[in-house]
Amino acid sequence: MILKRLLLFILFLNIGLFIWMDLEQRKFEVNYTQETASMPQVGFQAPNFSLIELGREEESETTDSTDSAVYVDLPTILSEKEGAVIYFWTSWCPFCEASVRALEEGHLIYGDELAFVGINVTSQDSLRAAQTFVKEHNVSFQMIADETGIVASTYHVPPVPATFFINQDGVIAHRKVGGLTTREVELGISVLKRSGE
Amino acid sequence: MFNPVETFSLGPFTVSFEMLFMIVSIGVGYGGMIIYLKRNQIPEREKILDAFITSVIIGVLTYKLWPFILQPSLLLDPSNFIYYMGGPYAFFAAATFSIAYYLFQALRKKWSHYAYDGFTFTIVLASAVFYLFVKEFGVASPFALGFYVDGIVHHPVNLYRSWLYFLVLLTCLGIVPNSKKYGRTFVLIIGVIISVYLVSPFTV
Numbered sequence: 001m002i003l004k005r006l007l008l009f010i011l012f013l014n015i016g017l018f019i020w021m022d023l024e025q026r027k028f029e030v031n032y033t034q035e036t037a038s039m040p041q042v043g044f045q046a047p048n049f050s051l052i053e054l055g056r057e058e059e060s061e062t063t064d065s066t067d068s069a070v071y072v073d074l075p076t077i078l079s080e081k082e083g084a085v086i087y088f089w090t091s092w093c094p095f096c097e098a099s100v101r102a103l104e105e106g107h108l109i110y111g112d113e114l115a116f117v118g119i120n121v122t123s124q125d126s127l128r129a130a131q132t133f134v135k136e137h138n139v140s141f142q143m144i145a146d147e148t149g150i151v152a153s154t155y156h157v158p159p160v161p162a163t164f165f166i167n168q169d170g171v172i173a174h175r176k177v178g179g180l181t182t183r184e185v186e187l188g189i190s191v192l193k194r195s196g197e
Numbered sequence: 198m199f200n201p202v203e204t205f206s207l208g209p210f211t212v213s214f215e216m217l218f219m220i221v222s223i224g225v226g227y228g229g230m231i232i233y234l235k236r237n238q239i240p241e242r243e244k245i246l247d248a249f250i251t252s253v254i255i256g257v258l259t260y261k262l263w264p265f266i267l268q269p270s271l272l273l274d275p276s277n278f279i280y281y282m283g284g285p286y287a288f289f290a291a292a293t294f295s296i297a298y299y300l301f302q303a304l305r306k307k308w309s310h311y312a313y314d315g316f317t318f319t320i321v322l323a324s325a326v327f328y329l330f331v332k333e334f335g336v337a338s339p340f341a342l343g344f345y346v347d348g349i350v351h352h353p354v355n356l357y358r359s360w361l362y363f364l365v366l367l368t369c370l371g372i373v374p375n376s377k378k379y380g381r382t383f384v385l386i387i388g389v390i391i392s393v394y395l396v397s398p399f400t401v
Contacts, residue, residue: 003371004371004372007367007368007371007372008368010364010368011364011365011368014360015391015395018357018395018396019395021340021398021399022395022398022399024339024340025336025338025339025398025399026398027339028337028338028339029336032337036336036337036401037334037346037347037349037351038346038347039334039346041202042401043334043401044334044401094279094280095280098276098277098280098281099280156200156202156203156204158204158211159204159211174285175202176283176284176285177202177213178280178281178282178283179264179277179281179282180281180284181267181268181271181281181284182268183264183268183284184264184285187284187286188285191285
């Protein structure tokens, strides 16, 4: 009997505690102006990056990293479109080969509204192999190279392929690790669009 | 505690901590179900445990085959079975099919209420164990305790969930007698719903 009462007391005490925490949270949110933290997880701000376009690596040696003609950064991508699909890949990965077809289809349909950007994890690949892959698969969307692997590491990649659907506010709406189908690209985009509403 | 998106290599495979602890929690849940059924001396124990294992397999298969359900044309190339799995809503579909199979077996074989109580107990126990190990970052918090990201404290939502689920389990086992038909199932479901509601202001 005492145990039952004790359990019920602890249960109701916790319900009260959570209600109090909710009230404190509401007060806190009224004055809170900071953006959500940057983390490669759904609901959080996508970590920023500034990388060179694939095939323009030599120009990077003579160019400032703020030069938007050579460097591609996330805020610029998002300012031009309603959101972005960021795709990490390597040329040796068979899953990437299968997924790139689905993304290419997605790009042809949604390319006007959304930016499709492929990030080659060059630190685990080679530039020549990456460029050959892009040509062989007739990839029409933008490709950039992560030569040091810093961006990939920030996004917890590998495993490749990893795809992030980011809304215009820079918030990750959906994240998929592994092969992508056309239907999954469509569903990911619908989740992205809903998250921005 | 582990970040769900972090991975480690296991031979040729890359395993995420989320996946690892999902397997661990199912294992713990299964162990919990064995103990629960044993302590209540259920005659159809073996059949119930078999149905549970089959329901887990159905869940895994649904998750694996979900892309093929959404896009049947993928079936034309057998190599696609290696490349694709999961995707949007795959987890919910897998959980739905898995639970539906178990309930169907329980109804068809007219098992006693212990089969339902044991199953609900297992799901809540597995969830509590999973959330204990896998981080879920919440919104920025006014409190000092939590996960620090970019110098900002975030609510440790997984710990809230795990704590509440364990509390619901303990309270349920402590106050609801096992002879009460479907009593534990009912209390556990209500407890989980209330827990989800209590935690919702802190989730992203």
